[in-house]
Every structure is written in C-alpha cells, then in structure tokens.
Amino acid sequence: MLSIDWRAPVAYGHAKSIPPAGFAWEYLRRHEDYHRDFQIISHAKKPPGKQLETFSQRWGLRFPVRPRNPR
Template sequence: MAAVDWRSEQDYANFGEAETADIAWEWLRRDSEYEQDFRSLTAATRSSGTPHQFRNKWGLSFRG
C-alpha cells in the first residue's frame, strides 16, 4: 500500500465523495488492534467466513 499523508489535501481530494462505509474502513484498517486480530485468524477460518466473534467485536456487517 502506498503511504498516504493524512494531512495532505491532495491525498484526500476525493474525500467529499466517500460514503460512510469508505470512511469506516479507512479508520478500521489503521487500527493496530484490528490488524492484530485479523492476522490471528487462520487461513482455514478466513476461507470459511469471518468468525462471528470477530465480526461482532469490530462491528463488521456484510450485506448483499
């Protein structure tokens, strides 16, 4: 992932077009605890779907 300077107006030029889910994801992916929890999921667990406890802890909801 390319480094993005959160203070740079140019790096966030499209911010006004972002939806709530876009902003939530940008916030979540920068959370070191979330990153650690995600990495601790096994490959088998990931392939069978995100565990219920993980989804609940991080407020993840996927709708079609």
C-alpha cells in the same frame, strides 16, 4: 508519488464525500488492533463460529453470505 502522512488533516479531505462503507474502511485500515485481529482470524483454516462472531461484533462487520469457494 507524493505521500501524505495519514495523521495530517489534509489526508481526510475526501472523507466528506465517501460512502459509509468507505469511511469505515479508512478507519479500520489504520487501526493496529484490527490488523492484529484480522491476521489471527485469516490465518485459521476454519475459524470457530464463536471466533468469527467475536471478530465481527468487535469491529462492527457483517458477513451476510459466506463465500462458497474461499481461496
């Protein structure tokens, strides 16, 4: 499998044709601070509401419906 450096312009050729949510994910998956924040929040058994609110506001995420049976 050929691997393209994510910093190379050719790695973003598809960005013009993906929906906004896909574009946002491309940004977030490369952001070290997002990964750190996600690890913190995902390791909490039941994170406080304020912590979730801060996380979602910082990263522009919305969670309109919470899962009923989270794994």
